[in-house]
Amino acid sequence: xxxxxKLSKATPFQTAFDVDPATGFMPPxxxxxxxxxxxEAWEVLLDEAIHKRLAPGDKVGLTMAEATQSERWRASxxxxxxxxxxxxxxxxxxxxxxxxxxxxxxxxSFYIHTLPPRSSILIPKPLSIPLLQVSNHLGMPPVVxxxxxxxxxxxxxxxxxxxxxxxxxxSCPATTCATLNPATARASFLSENIRAQxxxxxxxxxxxxxxxxxxxELRGVEALDIMRSTMDELFVSDSIAVTRVTKLLQRFAVxxxxxxxxxxxxxxxxxxxxxxxxxxxxxxxxxxxxEERRWVFEGLxxxxxxxxxxxxxxxxxxxxxxxxxxxxxxxxxGVKDVRSSSFxxxxxxxxxxxxxxxxxxxxxxxxxxxxxxxxxxxxxxGQELKDAYNASVNALKEFRDGHMIIAALYIVGPARRAxxxxxxxxxxxxxxxxxxxxxxxxxxxxxxxxVRDQTKHTMISPVVV
Ligand code: HEM
Numbered sequence: 001x002x003x004x005x006k007l008s009k010a011t012p013f014q015t016a017f018d019v020d021p022a023t024g025f026m027p028p029x030x031x032x033x034x035x036x037x038x039x040e041a042w043e044v045l046l047d048e049a050i051h052k053r054l055a056p057g058d059k060v061g062l063t064m065a066e067a068t069q070s071e072r073w074r075a076s077x078x079x080x081x082x083x084x085x086x087x088x089x090x091x092x093x094x095x096x097x098x099x100x101x102x103x104x105x106x107x108x109s110f111y112i113h114t115l116p117p118r119s120s121i122l123i124p125k126p127l128s129i130p131l132l133q134v135s136n137h138l139g140m141p142p143v144v145x146x147x148x149x150x151x152x153x154x155x156x157x158x159x160x161x162x163x164x165x166x167x168x169x170x171s172c173p174a175t176t177c178a179t180l181n182p183a184t185a186r187a188s189f190l191s192e193n194i195r196a197q198x199x200x201x202x203x204x205x206x207x208x209x210x211x212x213x214x215x216x217e218l219r220g221v222e223a224l225d226i227m228r229s230t231m232d233e234l235f236v237s238d239s240i241a242v243t244r245v246t247k248l249l250q251r252f253a254v255x256x257x258x259x260x261x262x263x264x265x266x267x268x269x270x271x272x273x274x275x276x277x278x279x280x281x282x283x284x285x286x287x288x289x290x291e292e293r294r295w296v297f298e299g300l301x302x303x304x305x306x307x308x309x310x311x312x313x314x315x316x317x318x319x320x321x322x323x324x325x326x327x328x329x330x331x332x333x334g335v336k337d338v339r340s341s342s343f344x345x346x347x348x349x350x351x352x353x354x355x356x357x358x359x360x361x362x363x364x365x366x367x368x369x370x371x372x373x374x375x376x377x378x379x380x381x382g383q384e385l386k387d388a389y390n391a392s393v394n395a396l397k398e399f400r401d402g403h404m405i406i407a408a409l410y411i412v413g414p415a416r417r418a419x420x421x422x423x424x425x426x427x428x429x430x431x432x433x434x435x436x437x438x439x440x441x442x443x444x445x446x447x448x449x450x451v452r453d454q455t456k457h458t459m460i461s462p463v464v465v
Contacts, residue, residue: 017358022183023190024221025324025355026214031152032099033197039088041080042103042130049073049110050202056281058117060421070114077111078124085130089137097138098152102198104131105144109200109282112295121295128297132306139353141314142297143285146322147352150213153197160193187221194218200282208269209279213320215262220325223255227332227362234367242381245372249388256329256395260402267409276414285317314349321347324355331362333393334370335458338451374460390459397459400452407448 020028034043054073055066088096108131112121123131135142155161196210230248233241286295297312306312320326321344330338338344348356373389376382 016354017361018352018354019224019358021225022186022221024187024217024224025352026151026154026190026217027095030155031102031197032095033155035088035096035099035103039083039100039103041083042100042107045073045077045080046103046106046110046198048076049107050199053202054110054114055278056113057115057119058113058281059277060418067116074111074114077107077127080126082126082129085133085137088134097134098147100130100134101138101140102148102153104134105142105148106198106200107131108142109144109284113282113284121293123295123297125299129299129303129306132297132300132303132311136306136309136311141316141350142311143315144283144318145350146213146318146320147350149196149283149318150210150217150320150323151352153210154194154214155197156190157193157195181225184222184225187218191215191218201278203274203278205270205274206279208266209275212262212266212269213323216259217323217325219255219258219262220328223252223325223329226252226255227328230332230369231365231367234365234369234372237367237372242376242379242385245369246381246385246388249385249392253388253391253395256392256399260395260399263399263406264402266406270410272410272414273417275410277418280411283318286315288317314346316346316350319347319350322350324351324359327351327359328362329396330455331359331365332369333389333396333458334368335393335396335455337454341450343447344451370458370460377460386460393455393459397452397455400448400455404448404452407444411444 018027019025022028052069052073054070055062057067057070059066085100088100090096104127107127108123111123111127115121131142140147191214194211194214196207196214199206199210226248230245230252233244233248286293295312295315300306300312327338327344327348329335348359351359369389373385377386
């Protein structure tokens with residue numbers, strides 16, 4: 001029996017797939033803040049890179065002092081010994097391997113993206129081998145992913161860590177909350193008290209960027225809960241299922257509308273120019289660089305198991321397109337072709353292993369919601385059911401409209417301004433090509449529009465919203 005079969009047969013809907021009832025795709029407890037002493041050399045190098053504010057090697061106006069400082073840092077990374085990962089990669093302590101992936105992929109981004117723009121990319125052995133071993137163990141690519149910047153990169157604010165804050169949502173304490181179930185109340189509490197743990201730049205704009213995604217994940221906990229209840233209803237499918245599913249979908253639409261609001265609320269917290277020029281360059285993967293430079297992992301050939309594993313095949317940059325939550329919403333509502341598009345299918349490889357299994361489980365449902373709604377649409381209360389379904393799909397379409405506004409604000413605008421500052425036509429052309437690519441390597445505008453339209457076409461006509 002495959003792991004997938006074991007997980008999906010033997011255990012309840014969520015916990016088996018590392019999907020927590022209270023925190024969804026985020027782990028229930030704050031991730032490890034620092035690796036134990038044996039791997040301190042990596043943590044120290046990361047502290048230094050952040051503290052020294054190492055700048056991307058292709059930053060416009062990079063000073064000689066900045067370039068020299070980065071080169072010194074890279075030399076000190078090359079000089080550390082190759083540290084064994086054996087004791088990190090233990091199945092009963094996944095937090096160790098996850099923190100190692102965060103630290104090593106941040107070091108990788110610093111190493112590669114502070115290099116001069118035209119130099120070749122040789123990732124030194126003290127970094128390449130542990131990174132490949134940890135990634136192979138986790139079933140993740142050896143590159144910074146959404147799980148490194150968001151899912152396994154948070155802590156509680158100091159006041160909460162010191163026990164000064166009351167656990168509760170903004171309107172009432174969790175323990176006595178009348179409107180939220182305990183799991184949703186905990187998600188709401190975390191959302192208000194979460195902060196990002198590790199950043200490239202130390203800028204609050206970068207923290208806000210990760211925290212926005214984390215808040216979306218936490219608000220999505222209620223959506224996951226509704227999905228579970230709906231799937232139970234579809235399974236039983238008795239005479240009152242239509243009424244219950246209608247109510248669940250009405251709630252679902254409200255949650256998805258909140259996701260859009262959280263996304264748009266990023267605007268006062270994260271400055272588009274700072275995001276584009278200071279933070280985003282560190283997210284680039286092998287395929288989002290304007291110069292086509294291969295990433296070479298030094299020493300790989302000495303480890304036949306790593307060569308065979310194919311762990312170096314996926315090297316795209318970090319993108320919130322790696323959020324399992326949004327795929328889960330698509331799968332539940334039956335938005336077609338999103339996961340099967342080649343980019344989205346590839347992005348699944350950048351999602352933690354068990355979350356991937358969860359998404360497969362959802363997509364393979366033998367009782368799809370959309371068919372249920374279509375089959376019942378002409379029956380008693382069918383119109384209300386269809387309206388609730390369409391309102392949910394419409395809310396997701398509006399989330400994607402909002403997301404396109406954000407992508408324009410944070411990428412298209414700053415990219416145009418960066419181009420306007422350049423004099424050299426050849427450089428301008430290159431920058432134009434680069435800027436229209438997402439960090440995941442897509443032709444951004446066309447891709448985002450396509451997914452948005454696909455969502456819109458999922459509504460069941462005639463539409464009454
Ligand atoms: C400043 C904030 C953001 C920017 C600039 C941005 C930009 C982008 C870009 C350029 C893409 C195209 C794929 C790629 O090549 O990377 C993308 C895709 C995507 N992003 Fe974002 N994004 C932002 C925030 C978020 C957040 C907070 C979420 C949700 C957690 C999110 C969810 C997605 C999803 C699910 C996709 C895949 C396309 C889709 O399903 O609509 N994004 N984003």
